[in-house]
Amino acid sequence: MDAPKRRARPATQADDAAPQRVVRRRPRDRRAQIAAASAEAFGAQGYHGVSMEDIASRLDISSTALYRHYPSKYALFREEALRLSAASEDSVRLPDHLADAPPAPRLEHTLDAVIATSIANRRSAALLRWQSRYLQPEDYRTLIDQLVRAYRVLNALLAEVRPDLDGADRAVLSTATLSAIGSIADHHVAMPVRTLATLLRSACLAVLHSDLPEVGAPPETPAAVEIPLTFKHELLLERAIELFHERGYPNVSVEDIAAAAGLPASSAVYRFYRSKGHLLAAAFRRAADRVSAAIGPAIGAAAGPEQALNTLIELYVRGSFGERELTFVYYAEISNVPPEDRTVLRNIQRLNVEEWAKLVVGVRPELSAAEARVLVHAALALVVDIGRWLGAESPICSQPRVIRLMQVILFGRETTV
Template sequence: MDARDRRSAREATAGSSRAVRRRPRDRRAQIAAASAEAFGSFGYHGVSMDDIASRLDISSTALYRHYPSKYALFREEALRLGALSEEAVRLPEPLRERPAEERLAHILDALIAASITNRRSAALLRWQNRYLEDADRQILIDQLVTTDAAVRALLAQSRPELEGPDHSVLAAAAMSVIGSISDHHVSVPVRPLTNLLRAACRAVTECELPPPGRADTESIGVSEIPLTFKHELLLERAVELFHERGYPNVSVEDIANAAGLPASSAVYRFYRSKGDILAAAFRRAADRVSAAIGPAIAASDSQEQALTTLIELYVTGSFAERDLTFVYYAEISNVPTEARTVLRNIQRLNVEEWAKLLAGVRPELTAAEARLLVHAALALVVDLGQWLGPDNPRCSRQRVIHLMQIILFGRPAR
């Protein structure tokens, strides 16, 4: 190759390089999508601007040209997702005079479509919204209240025989089913996924609820931990703090004080780090769910009976550890990588065992569809407690068990 050919080659390469680096027209939308997915996967505090820039193969300087800060990115995407849910419940003019059942089906379909489209980023909205500043969080709350009110109003019109608070329970259950797909990566094609979510929402909104429980009889007594059991106290107090403030806002010193230890250094006699405390609490809960599977199957005469037993045990355990159930979904990204891999594997195996039982009851479901419904049923427990209050008698154990059966079986257990 002579000098002219080499120069032409260099110019072609440089031209190609410049073409590749040309700023795309939708760069801002790309940044928003990548950041939302990162926040949903690793938590708001677990992601930096450099991380987001790396995902897009751009410099952090280029990123700052579009957004002045990580919070600006976080805020924009959280409020965009809230606005989408608000928009989904606005009925088009031709439908406004249609029967309530038809209008309800339309807005649930619109919410399902929005959830599927934004599946990879919606975990941000479900589990990270506590990190919005107060004024921005109020905007988001107003958006979600509008969405919830629209669903409740149509439920009230289509099911006037129900008491008002029960409209809230069924609306929250349907929204939980729709939102649960952001909590996992089970892959189902869009059309069958839409049909599956639609059928589950319809089963929930049309079901007959058991009578509401009483808070004093439904609450589960938890034995007081002796002050000498520092290992247990650390776990319990740490989870309480993580639930109240969020994992990044809790220090080892905070945990030591809450557990009555003289100094933060005393925590390290039991755990190497704050992340190890979180991992230990999660591992205990995961092992409890796993350990129940074999005995439930062995003691049951059918797959439906075994799965019903597992539902009851899961709800009872979750009610006994309300804070931990929420913290698992919201903070698992903060568990050290190796421990997180172990926890994810245990959860995956647990879900697969439940899904096998469900497929035996409903052979029309594919393996992936059965797993997806199991995830939806499990998410319901934390969503109802979080949205309607952990001690709300309208969300008693018996009612949550019943709604999990509705999601999984499409009917009450026999």
């Protein structure tokens, strides 16, 4: 006799709730995911502020799994930094069909390609802008060589389009253009890719076709103001910023700062500041408050938004030229400020940018608030980029020239107000 057939048991809710064994498969692009996550982390928190465990947690994997792909944090850092610089160089290579095109279309194609590459790598590009100095010397030279080759292509195309320019003016305009594009790594203003690309293209073309003030005699270097030894808190701020600019924040100890300020021991620093990070925050807060304090009087005394914005540009350039090291350190080391202070500083910066952006929209009502904020960030970044790439004391980077370039970016044209 055949065995009786077992009647199928109807499915129940309990069966649906039974745990299923989940098989986790390793993504085929795991290495690319690791590189992208690490670059974003390095850009946001600084190379020294990120551990392999931090990167692993972003990807929800173990640090052991991470080490299967990369032997060290530096290997990750190096690979992504050089990938970004290589992408910059690749972006300026003209396709064959444009080899014999007139200069203007070749320049515009190159500009579009650089912008597209920068937008595609926006979330990780802060690594390239502010953290690349922590590469080992040989790797840093490779990175700089790639960036310089990209710059030279743009500079050469500009020479063809505008043969009236001399070498100094071409250098300034090319550097300002690349600064405007790269500035999108410094903020998180959100907008559609096509809108952002169009906005950057318009700003860059305005820069490339602008005329700069004549190069005058090198400005006289103002005599250094000696801080009285009794003002130890001021002396500590100044010496600390000098050291952070020269060596990088992670490579400066409290003992180094104490010695530079003439204090007998590091313990003396703690009478004025709770930590090295709080000292950095105090310097940044002072600079942020200076920018904030200028806004109200400039608007109140102006006949309109263009005049107010011109006043703010001049005040900002003057203040930044007087504190060049602090301006650079702010961009490069903001991630090292204690979180609670960093939140305050970011809020002050956001409010300052919003006030500037309102004035920009007052002059250019066709722009959205977001577009105006992007342009404000580009104009502010220009001040530090021009000096650090072309030489802070070079006469071709004078205040009148930087002011003119900020005006062109914000107004979309030159202004005489």
